[in-house]
Amino acid sequence: MNYRYRVLFTANNPYDPALELPVLSALKYLGYEVETCDATLKPFGSRLLFRIGRRLFKSRSSYLWNKLLRISTWFTQRKVLQAVRKFKPDIFLAIKAKEVEVGTINKLKNMGIVTVNWYMEGIWHQSVSILAPVYDHFFIMDEYSVSVLKDRGIKNVYFLPHGTRLDPVQANISKELERIYDIAFVGTPVPIREKNFGTLAGFNLNLWGSPEWQNTQLRKFYRGQVFGKQLDDIYRQSKIVINCHPPDGNSTNLRDFESISNGALLISDYKPALAELFIENKEIIFYRDMKELPDLVSYYLKHADERSMIAKAGQSAVLAKHTIKS
Structure with a gap:
């Protein structure tokens, strides 16, 4: 009988259905013995009490708030080490x-445990530069960040893009929904997105995600927050999904794969890393300047057959090559 490697799995939210649960499912599918450890920082034991505590303490006493965070951090490290001693991964x-x-x-490494992190951001997150040198293997979804870290002498860092959740997507293929949204985006407002998407103000634009959209010039297009199956349904009901990645970097994000896998046409800003994964004009559409975006959107809204052909080709590519399990 082959040895089953034991994996202790943790994440910001190890029970998140959007990403963490599919990773957990994939590990089990591949034959690993897996145990989860919730290492989320919860100073009061829950997110709700955390928010209440932040209101009560942070604005009134930074000393008390920082003390509380340190105590909570200590408990988090203790929880991880207890899980390690019990499960022996x-x-x-x-x-x-x-x-x-x-x-x-470092304590885990001294125990002989191989440490791996899939940090789905780039060097614009301060934690990346701190954690990358420490883990045995550190994966990120931005090729530019990989090259920067390697130039700093960190050799254990690798490019690993996102993938889509295979099982829910397969179930969705046979349940086609009417595509009632011309243009959709689900995510957080940042200046470059506000600028690019502002060129589409004359279209049927629909924005979901962070309530911060209500503080932008695109507030009238904001439709609320969506999670899990709601998110999939938004993509399944969208003709075109637009995307805009961080300007400094060469990254992919989960939105690329989830939108395409649910049968929408993705029109994205050009990123070489994304162009290596999908064939331009056959599986994905790129814009290289925000001035191109309105013309591309207008063209593919008017040419439904061509839009559908590219969207289906992209969907087939995702399911064949870019799932969490693959």
Whole structure:
């Protein structure tokens, strides 16, 4: 009988259906013995009490608030080490999990445990530069960040893009919904997105995600927050999904794969990393300047057959090559 490697899995939210649960499912599918450890920082034991505590203490006493965070951080490290001693893993796999401190990771390595992190951001996140040198293997979804870190002498860092959740997507293929939204985006407003998407103000634009959209010039297009199946349904009901990545970097994000896998046409800003994964004008459409975006959107809204052909080709590519399990 082949040995089953034991993996202790943790994440910012190890029970998140959007990403962490599919990773957990994929590990089990591949034959690993997996145990989860919730290392989320919860100063009062829950997110609700955390928010209440932040209101009560942070604005009134930074000393008390910082003291509370340190105590909570200590309990988080203790929880991880207790889980390790109980489960005795071969591998410690973290998805971001920036709450797990450097000292704790070093303790795991001293126990002979292989430490791995899939940190789905780039060097614009301060934690990346702190954690990358510590883990045995550090994966990020931005090729530019990989090159920067390697230039700093950190050799254990690798490019690993996102993937889509295979099982829910397969179930959705046979349940086609009417595509009632011309243009959709789900995510957080940042200046470059506000600028690019502002060129589409004359279209049927629909924005979901962070309530911060209500503080922008695009507030009238904001439709609310969506999660899980709601998110999938938005993509399944959208003709075109637009995307805009961080300007400094060469990254992919989860939105690329989830939108395409749900049968929408993705029109994205050009990123070489994304162009290596999908064939331009056959599986994905790129814009290289925001001035191109309105013309591309207008063209593919008017040419439904061509839009559908590219969207279906992209969907087939995702399911064949870019799932969490693959």
